[in-house]
Amino acid sequence: MRLVVLVALLVAVPVLAADKAPPAAGTTGIVIKVTENGFEPQQVKVKKGVPTTLTFLRTTNRTCIKAIDIPAENVKGFQLPIDKPVTVTITPTKAGVEKFHCTAMAMGDGKIVVE
Ligand SMILES: [Cu+2]
Known part of the structure; x- marks a missing residue:
């Protein structure tokens, strides 16, 4: 009986751990949070021509940033569910600054600097 419980635990624990890992873990490491202060960080740097995964994590309901462009x-x-990391992969084709902001009002003034 004890052995059965132990085996059940050994099977269940890795499954639970995998569930909690953010989808972008180990890809680019660029995480942009949406907090009461807006985007944190507000500006990120990426490389031209390189597919880059951005992870967005919204942690507040107190701003209008619930979806972005x-x-x-x-x-x-692009929908940002609260407390759930979501990823978007981009491949910028030219150097410069790409802006991102809330879908509703174009607020937030986020910048992707492409080098
Ligand atoms: Cu807005």
């Missing part, structure tokens, strides 16, 4: 990447109305 990255117009230069054709990302529109």
Whole structure:
């Protein structure tokens, strides 16, 4: 009987751990939080021509940033569920600054600096 419980635990623990890992773990490490202060960080740097995964994590309901646009990447109305990391992969094709902001009002003034 004891052995059965132990085996059940050994099987269950790795499954639970895998569930909690953010989807972008080990990809690029770029995490942008949406807090009461807006985007944190507000500006990130990426490399031209390199597919880059951005992880967004919204931790507050107190701003209007619940979905975002990255117009230069054709990302529109990308939903940010609260407390759940979501990823979007972009491959910027030219150097410069790509802006991202809330879908509703174009607020937040986020910048992706492409080098
Ligand atoms: Cu807004």
